[in-house]
Amino acid sequence: MSYQKRTKDQLAARVAQDIFDGAVVNLGIGQPTLVANHLPEGREVILHSENGILGMGPAPVEGEEDYDLINAGKQPVTLLKGGAFFHHADSFAMMRGGHLDICVLGAFQVSATGDLANWSTGEPGAIPAVGGAMDLAIGAKQTWVMMDLLTKKGESKVVAQCTYPLTGIACVKRIYSELATLECTPQGLKLIDKVEGLEHAELEKLIGLPVAV
């Protein structure tokens, strides 16, 4: 059977579908920010930004940018009614203290048991940068990864053990990808859903690891 990969927007919509009403959520830089555009109507979600914002709103209309009001990716944003500002130590206390319900991050690799590698490829000479990734990964009540399952070369980014430098140990609960949604457990991967037409055996072959049903 043939199958269609989820597009970037379909993937963002798939993640958004699982964000519950009332959740406080941090969306990582890059692809995860797309999730905000797909939150189902009627669901009230509070977005947290590491640089001291709760109740972050969408990008301002052109001409209304305020460069004191930016997101973690340093792009201008807005503040919703009820929103608040606070300093950096409080912002990261919200993560580390387990006050955030969900964070959605990108990744280079995730292990079947939920180890995350998303801050460095470990290449010699590369300029390292970690930002808030390590705090978020271990702090939120649930850490979700949103990424392509396969690299451009067709290698699985879901692995038995991460080969890139770790961001956190056993911290990822779910992986949302273009082909399937997976749960990471101490026993390994578990299937939540997959795209129509993709056989279970084919998915396991692509990942190279068993996926429990």
Next chain:
Amino acid sequence: MINKIARSVADALADVKDGSTVLIGGFGTAGIPNELIDGLIEQGAKDLTVVNNNAGNAEVGLAALLKAGRVRKIICSFPRQADSQVFDGLYRSGQLELELVPQGNLAERIRAAGAGIGAFFCPTGFGTQLAGDRETREIDGKQYVLEYPIHGDVALIKAEKGDRWGNLSYRKAARNFGPVMAMAAGRTIATVHEVVELGEMDPEAIITPGIFVHQIVKIDRVATQAGGFKKAA
């Protein structure tokens, strides 16, 4: 009479010594005390350790301080930027030492310094390269790494409004590292866009009480991105 209002940036920075650790506020375009950084370049202190979330952009501000060869070491969470070429060059050629710290650990280590904490166990970074060889401990079944405070000799921060006692309020996400850095330095210098009479600031809305602030310099609002506004307000 207490009067923390400095006549100029140069006056406020006069005592910064070679070898100082300088905490510099700001995240992205918000809360960067550009005028104080420019003043520090003018002032000439060298062999500095700089603590900032990033490591400078383009050729201005912190990047210019690095380029002038005044900085020995930088402690930050995210040096890599599309326009961090000054840092990149110095780091790759071994002329600048880097201590890379997860952003929350950076904030909390600075806060700890201000709060008189000797060290603290933190879960962030456990089992990663950034935990280095520091002591670890299992507490209630969870793993932690021992983290030490980051004290500053000087803190340079950008606030919005202040009075002669040094009370400060901030503007939107320009608050970021300002309040914790103010606590953690022997001498804290803040720029403000507005100086008001004592009593004019709402006591409920003072974010940094003057006890943490030593000098305030009034800076006119500049209608640039890095100054916090695109449009002059």
